[in-house]
Amino acid sequence: MEQDQEKSDIRQAIGYIIGGGLKANLFVRLDVPAQSVQEGGFVVIESGDWLFYGLVTDLQLGSLDPRYAEEITYRQLSPKTADLLRKQTLFTNLEVLPALMLERGPDLGSPAYAGWRAAHTEDPRPLPIKTIPSHHAVTFLASAGDVAEIFGSPDQDGYFEIGKTREQNHPVCIDLEKFVQRSSGIFGATGTGKSFLTRILLAGLIQYNKASVLVLGHAQRVRL
């Protein structure tokens, strides 16, 4: 079980930053097959002493020259040479919406860590994004630990699991204490799961006894 936990905390590298910005989103050159990443996936970018957390918003196929994308280019080549050519001239770019950042400091084992820790006595926590990672910063799919760092872990009191991440099935939680302090709305197109999410949230509130639940309006659509 511990081994499983450790395994799920190891991040899988998927590519590196090649450009972008806070407003235009970040661009990541994928060096794994495009199908191993999906829209909406959580990614972590390691850059120096900082970790950046973001969401995949788009995947784009690209080529060094439009002619390399033409199938006819490969007809005259042997299958092996064609593969070698594809690897170097065709690629997939990922568009990542950066959302949060966290100062993790130098490596635990490094000599610089003690000095950094003395200057930063509080445990680091995720902050709204205010800067960007450097060129070629390695990008990873978020591990279970990363998702728990941002959304909380289902083991913590008051945290309720509302779903799982798409690729790796890491639990995504909501802090019910905070949730009931403010008004919330659930928006989305038809068929995207608004009623389903509402039902889960209401079930969580009732189970944890955090708030009184009063259902009004089109209540017939929410089957509790």
Add this chain to the structure above:
Amino acid sequence: MSVVFVGYEQNGKIFHLFPPRPPLTLDSIQPCSDADLARFTGTGQFGYLRLLLADPMLPAAELLAVHVRAALAVHSGGDSEWHDRAVTVLIAMLKDDYPQLMAVLGALSEVN
């Protein structure tokens, strides 16, 4: 006959660069032995390909095809790993020159 320099050996080390000085008049020229060819092309580096591609007057695609065929023959009976690495380096060097790269890869396909 004209000769293009693709490297030299000094103190037992092979360099894929122009030699520090040209050979003198009346110096003799000998073809490389199989062992020489295997040593020169087996360093793991392919910098000499850059020197072959640098001269626009040379028929680079044909020269490379002949060279790759000769080198494959001395690399333990057609080492496909050597071939793949050479092709990878050529693609990296020529990827911004589509017509030249396709000419080179087309000529190399004839070798196989």
